[in-house]
Amino acid sequence: MEKFISHTGTGVPLRRSNVDTDQIIPAVYLKRVTRSGFEDGLFAAWRNDPEFVLNQPQYKSGTVLVAGPEFGTGSSREHAVWALQNYGFKAVISSRFADIFRGNSLKGGLLTVILPQQAVEALWVAIESDPTTQIKVDLDSRTVSYGSTSVAFELDDYTRWRLMEGLDDIGLTLKQTDAIDSFEAKRPDYKPKTLPIRI
Amino acid sequence: MGKTLAEKIWDDHIVRSAAGEPDLLYIDLQLIHEVTSAQAFDGLRLAGRKVRRPDLTIATEDHNTPTLDILKPIADPVSKLQIDTLRNNAKEFGIRIHSLGDADQGVVHVVGPQLGITQPGMTIVCGDSHTSTHGAFGAIAFGIGTSEVEHVLATQTLPSTRPKMMAINVEGKLKTGVTSKDIILAIIAQIGTGGGQGYIIEYRGSAIRELSMEGRMTVCNMSIEAGARAGLIAPDQKTFDYIKGKPHAPEDFATAQSYWQTLFSDSDAKFDLEITLDADKLEPFVTWGTNPGQGLPLNGSVPNPADIKDAEARGAAERALEYMGLTAGTPLKKIAIDTVFLGSCTNGRIEDLRAAASILEGKKIASTLRMLVVPGSERVRQQAMKEGLDKVFLDAGAEWRNAGCSMCLGMNPDQLAVGERSASTSNRNFEGRQGKGGRTHLVSPLVAAATAIRGTLSSPADL
Numbered sequence: 001m002e003k004f005i006s007h008t009g010t011g012v013p014l015r016r017s018n019v020d021t022d023q024i025i026p027a028v029y030l031k032r033v034t035r036s037g038f039e040d041g042l043f044a045a046w047r048n049d050p051e052f053v054l055n056q057p058q059y060k061s062g063t064v065l066v067a068g069p070e071f072g073t074g075s076s077r078e079h080a081v082w083a084l085q086n087y088g089f090k091a092v093i094s095s096r097f098a099d100i101f102r103g104n105s106l107k108g109g110l111l112t113v114i115l116p117q118q119a120v121e122a123l124w125v126a127i128e129s130d131p132t133t134q135i136k137v138d139l140d141s142r143t144v145s146y147g148s149t150s151v152a153f154e155l156d157d158y159t160r161w162r163l164m165e166g167l168d169d170i171g172l173t174l175k176q177t178d179a180i181d182s183f184e185a186k187r188p189d190y191k192p193k194t195l196p197i198r199i
Numbered sequence: 200m201g202k203t204l205a206e207k208i209w210d211d212h213i214v215r216s217a218a219g220e221p222d223l224l225y226i227d228l229q230l231i232h233e234v235t236s237a238q239a240f241d242g243l244r245l246a247g248r249k250v251r252r253p254d255l256t257i258a259t260e261d262h263n264t265p266t267l268d269i270l271k272p273i274a275d276p277v278s279k280l281q282i283d284t285l286r287n288n289a290k291e292f293g294i295r296i297h298s299l300g301d302a303d304q305g306v307v308h309v310v311g312p313q314l315g316i317t318q319p320g321m322t323i324v325c326g327d328s329h330t331s332t333h334g335a336f337g338a339i340a341f342g343i344g345t346s347e348v349e350h351v352l353a354t355q356t357l358p359s360t361r362p363k364m365m366a367i368n369v370e371g372k373l374k375t376g377v378t379s380k381d382i383i384l385a386i387i388a389q390i391g392t393g394g395g396q397g398y399i400i401e402y403r404g405s406a407i408r409e410l411s412m413e414g415r416m417t418v419c420n421m422s423i424e425a426g427a428r429a430g431l432i433a434p435d436q437k438t439f440d441y442i443k444g445k446p447h448a449p450e451d452f453a454t455a456q457s458y459w460q461t462l463f464s465d466s467d468a469k470f471d472l473e474i475t476l477d478a479d480k481l482e483p484f485v486t487w488g489t490n491p492g493q494g495l496p497l498n499g500s501v502p503n504p505a506d507i508k509d510a511e512a513r514g515a516a517e518r519a520l521e522y523m524g525l526t527a528g529t530p531l532k533k534i535a536i537d538t539v540f541l542g543s544c545t546n547g548r549i550e551d552l553r554a555a556a557s558i559l560e561g562k563k564i565a566s567t568l569r570m571l572v573v574p575g576s577e578r579v580r581q582q583a584m585k586e587g588l589d590k591v592f593l594d595a596g597a598e599w600r601n602a603g604c605s606m607c608l609g610m611n612p613d614q615l616a617v618g619e620r621s622a623s624t625s626n627r628n629f630e631g632r633q634g635k636g637g638r639t640h641l642v643s644p645l646v647a648a649a650t651a652i653r654g655t656l657s658s659p660a661d662l
Contacts, residue, residue, distance in 0.1 A: 016515075016518075017511050017514075017515050018392055018489075018490045018515060020490070020627075020629045022608075022627065022629040022630070022631065022632050023629065023630060023631075026609075026631055026635070027262070027608040027609055027610035027632075028609070028610060028635075030234050030262075030263075030610065031234075031263060031275075031277040031278055031280075031281050031610075032277070032281075033237035033238065033241075033280060033281055033284045034237075034238065034241075035238050035241075044635075045630060045631045045635055045636075068511070069393070069511065070392055070393045070426070073392050073393070073426065073490070074328065074423075074627060074629060075327075075328050075608075075627075076235065076326060076327055076328040076342035076343060076344055077234070077235065077344070078235065078238075078326075078344035078345040078346060079345075081344070096393055096396065098393070098396065098426060099396060099397060099426070099428050100328055100341075100342055100343070100344060100423075103343070103344065103347070104344035104345075104346065104347075107344065107346040107347065108344075108346060156219075156360075157219055158219055158220045158221065169346070169350055169358065170242075170246070170248070170349065170350050170353050170354060172358075173223065173350065173353075173354045173356055173358065174353070174354060176214065176215055176223060176356075177354075179214050179215045179223070180214055180223075180225070180251075180354060180355065180356055183214045183225050184225075184355075187225075188454075188455075188458070189451065190449040190450075190451050190454050190455035190458070191227055191318075191321070192227075192228070192315070192316045192318055192321075192447045192449065193254045193255065193447075194228070194253075194254055194255060194256060194257040194295050194316060194447075195253060195254040195295055197295060198446040198447055199446050
């Protein structure tokens with residue numbers, strides 16, 4: 001995974017709440033067996049609308065999505081994270097994220113930043129009044145800054161460390177193989193197994 | 200201080216815990232399907248890793264499979280590639296798979312319980328948010344993304360942060376015609392799509408105890424629609440009886456059961472949040488909007504956004520009414536339906552089919568709509584045919600299909616057309632969920648069947 005320390009880019013104001021993962025990428029786009037190429041499906045239903053924020057020329061090169069509350073609810077599809085990343089987003093800011101989406105994003109290096117709704121509204125206003133506003137999302141100092149504004153956000157130390165080091169979660173867990181082995185040795189026999197097959 | 204049911208199970212699965220880090224949880228079972236696994240297997244191959252416990256892993260094909268002509272080659276080449284990729288991965292990594300045509304093919308959350316492989320006290324994951332279904336057995340079961348699928352394949356563990364604990368007490372007795380689906384839709388309408396965020400919900404109370412295992416699965420299934428990480432119900436005699444005799448029931452059933460009987464929230468356990476719902480007052484419920492929290496009793500009317508105080512909720516309601524093509528004040532029972540979908544991991548089990556068939560028996564569906572009946576698994580389909588339910592549906596004018604996720608998410612050819620309106624026993628009414636431009640009303644199997652007969656949203660009492 002690429003290290004995430006800091007990102008600076010322009011923003012895209014998505015003034016909607018409850019943007020579920022079916023909106024981020026509809027099911028018909030989930031048939032690929034790779035991790036790339038999902039940008040075509042990103043917000044597919046809304047992309048037909050010329051008024052939709054991603055279709056407005058001033059937001060074309062935005063890399064920081066600023067969305068309403070309850071972003072990423074619904075399906076666990078990690079394709080939603082891939083679609084946002086494939087399109088070019090590096091960070092998503094919202095006042096509330098659905099748990100699975102947030103977990104997926106932080107595993108995959110898409111930084112999801114929780115700011116108070118008031119700060120999200122202020123950021124929307126700033127972006128809309130000047131779409132070239134540079135937004136800096138800094139993991140080192142755990143702040144989002146633009147113009148003269150700087151807002152702190154919370155992220156647990158462990159996740160922050162993993163993202164800043166670009167560490168692979170599986171590699172970290174495999175260092176605990178001895179602990180897994182000894183846990184397994186004590187598992188009760190009545191726990192079900194899928195093999196051999198019983199019918 | 201005592202522990203909640205979920206805390207007991209969580210603590211029993213901690214491989215390692217360290218201050219400032221997520222707990223490393225052991226995973227007892229991973230369920231695999233074609234849509235969220237291909238990239239995980241690719242990751243294993245790239246890193247030269249194996250599946251640590253193929254014997255705690257099981258795969259089936261469900262999301263992307265056709266429900267017609269299942270034994271012919273899949274027509275859509277992209278869908279075919281995804282299914283073939285799963286089959287090849289299962290073979291390469293030694294994982295058990297139930298493919299189209301097999302009795303245990305079907306929606307992954309129907310298959311686990313029917314095999315008896317879903318048991319109390321387990322940790323169960325799947326790259327699918329409706330994994331919470333398995334919580335009905337008193338297990339911690341939750342949906343994960345593809346990176347986590349790969350993590351569990353490689354290590355049989357998952358680093359996880361302990362969620363908060365919520366109790367939802369549903370006390371009292373349901374009226375005739377009110378079902379488990381109505382309980383969960385009412386809960387989501389009350390706490391909202393984010394109300395469960397960060398929590399594991401334990402459903403308790405006399406109305407929950409009274410539900411069958413399949414009814415409990417319906418409730419736990421939609422925990423994710425309230426935003427919860429998982430939902431569960433303490434196991435009891437009904438749970439034990441359901442598992443007994445299933446292919447993968449424990450050989451030493453007595454030992455297993457004596458452990459299962461310890462799985463309940465202690466009387467002095469502390470929940471971070473407790474909510475109580477009066478079962479006596481519940482009515483058949485239906486959604487009117489584009490998220491599962493936008494629901495009302497079927498006797499109500501389409502709400503007027505102007506009456507909603509919260510600006511955010513008001514805006515969402517306005518957008519929802521526009522998308523749904525509804526006018527504020529319209530009685531919900533006046534809404535005409537084009538397609539009725541009976542199926543999914545929420546309501547595609549044998550009891551759901553029996554309930555709908557009991558309403559449809561000897562009747563015809565309205566000439567203005569179509570009805571799709573999609574059993575949750577091939578085994579459910581066979582059982583229904585043994586009971587003659589297929590004939591009831593066909594005689595009524597419905598379509599009798601093969602098992603899979605089908606129109607719940609519209610990934611296979613079973614989709615709504617633009618502007619088409621469904622009454623669906625599934626779990627999500629998101630914009631375009633069942634097909635681009637499609638409009639979804641979530642309902643119980645009883646309401647689905649009554650609606651099919653009358654052509655407008657209806658409960659059996661309206662017949």
